[in-house]
Every structure is written in C-alpha cells, then in structure tokens.
Amino acid sequence: MTNGSVPCHIAVIMDGNGRWAKKRFLPRKAGHSAGSEVFRRIACYCRDIGVQYLTVYAFSTENWKRPQDEIDEIFSLLDKYLDEVQATMLNDNVAVRFLGNLSHFPSGMQRKIDNVHKLSDGYPSGVCQVNICVNYGGRDEIVRAAESILKNPPEILDENSFAQRLDTKGIPCPDLLIRPGGDFRISNFLLWQIAYTEFYFTKILWPDFSEKELAKAIAEYNKRKRRFGGV
Numbered sequence: 001m002t003n004g005s006v007p008c009h010i011a012v013i014m015d016g017n018g019r020w021a022k023k024r025f026l027p028r029k030a031g032h033s034a035g036s037e038v039f040r041r042i043a044c045y046c047r048d049i050g051v052q053y054l055t056v057y058a059f060s061t062e063n064w065k066r067p068q069d070e071i072d073e074i075f076s077l078l079d080k081y082l083d084e085v086q087a088t089m090l091n092d093n094v095a096v097r098f099l100g101n102l103s104h105f106p107s108g109m110q111r112k113i114d115n116v117h118k119l120s121d122g123y124p125s126g127v128c129q130v131n132i133c134v135n136y137g138g139r140d141e142i143v144r145a146a147e148s149i150l151k152n153p154p155e156i157l158d159e160n161s162f163a164q165r166l167d168t169k170g171i172p173c174p175d176l177l178i179r180p181g182g183d184f185r186i187s188n189f190l191l192w193q194i195a196y197t198e199f200y201f202t203k204i205l206w207p208d209f210s211e212k213e214l215a216k217a218i219a220e221y222n223k224r225k226r227r228f229g230g231v
C-alpha cells in the first residue's frame with residue numbers, strides 16, 4: 001500500500017520487453033509474454049489501492065513495422081486476455097476497455113472486445129477500469145476525432161466537445177504516466193490527454209516492474225506540486 005494520495009488515473013508505456021528477453025537469450029516474444037503477466041499483477045494492485053483508471057500501451061499504430069511473429073504473439077496475448085476477462089470479470093471487479101482504431105481487427109477479436117465492453121458497461125461507476133491501447137496512436141486518435149467532427153459537427157467546438165470524440169471520452173486525463181525501459185519519450189501515447197500529467201521514468205524493464213516500483217512512482221508523484229498552469 002502507498003502513503004499519500006493515490007492518482008485517479010495512471011498510464012503506462014510497457015517498454016523494455018525485448019531487451020528483457022535478449023538479456024536472457026530468449027526470443028522477444030518471451031519478453032511480451034512476461035510483460036503481459038506483469039500487466040495482470042499491476043492491474044490487480046491498482047484496483048486494490050484504489051486507482052480508478054489504468055491505461056496501458058499494448059500496441060501502437062507504428063508497431064505494425066515489427067516482425068510478423070512478434071505482432072502475432074502480442075495479438076495472441078491480447079486474445080488470451082480477452083478470453084480470461086470474459087470468464088473472470090465479474091469476480092475480478094475490474095472493467096476493461098480497448099482503446100485505439102479497432103475497426104480492422106479480425107471479426108472474432110472484435111466480437112470479444114464488444115462483449116467485454118458490454119460487460120464493463122454493467123459495472124457501477126467508481127470500479128477500477130483498465131484501458132488497453134491497441135493499434136493506438138495519439139495523432140491517429142486526434143485525426144479520427146477531427147473526422148468525426150467533420151461528419152457530425154457539435155453545436156460548439158471547444159476542448160470539451162473535441163474530447164468527447166476521442167477514444168478516451170468520459171475518462172479523466174492521466175495524473176501520472178510511467179515509462180519503464182530507460183527511454184525519455186512519449187512515443188505517440190495519449191498526446192491530447194497528457195497536457196498536465198506528471199511523468200515518471202525508470203530504467204527498470206517492464207517485465208521486471210513490480211508493485212514495489214509502482215508504489216515508488218506514486219510516492220514520487222505525491223512529492224510533485226501540480227499547478228495546472230496556475231501559481
């Protein structure tokens with residue numbers, strides 16, 4: 001458990017899976033598999049300490065450049081998670097949503113995602129919600145929102161009505177963004193939403209990330225003074 005206040009929304013760039021595997025002379029796929037297990041543990045921990053939203057970057061619009069077997073592995077891990085979630089969701093007390101451009105996914109996966117979204121709709125508000133970003137890019141999300149506005153303009157176009165067209169509609173902006181893996185960049189993640197987010201970077205590779213490291217990130221977050229452009 002953490003002392004101090006728990007961020008309402010934590011976002012994570014799950015980076016370092018490939019290097020974790022390479023260090024162990026394993027294929028990159030093994031790193032993603034280990035990373036998906038850490039994701040499960042961190043999601044449960046977030047639920048238990050009262051985080052309301054956890055948003056993870058699982059596959060970006062740029063990740064299609066990767067070798068096909070690596071792409072297949074990530075999608076197979078996501079598919080396995082969808083099956084698991086449909087079976088255990090009501091016991092786990094975690095709502096799950098997929099964010100990103102999901103329109104060209106195989107129909108079987110889309111059906112599973114729709115079902116998980118329907119089950120999540122049945123949850124009372126206040127329950128922990130895990131958002132999994134797949135085929136997600138911050139720029140792509142903004143362009144899709146602009147397309148939706150061109151097709152069906154709101155009465156007033158302002159930041160609030162624009163945000164209603166984003167994948168994150170109804171989700172508050174992240175308070176804390178964590179990037180393990182040692183790089184100091186955003187990689188096209190939640191570009192609109194991170195205007196006032198606090199960042200936490202660590203060299204730890206995602207498959208080595210732990211509840212203890214998350215508690216450390218939250219403790220660091222609690223030392224920050226957020227002014228949102230004020231004084």
Ligand code: FPP
Nearest residue numbers: 014015016017018019035036039058077081
């Ligand atoms: C970045 O590390 C990681 C990814 C592109 C994939 C992340 C996906 C998962 C952890 C599996 C998702 C599954 C579920 C159930 C949420 P990298 O491969 O770029 O690492 P590297 O920088 O060390 O090469």
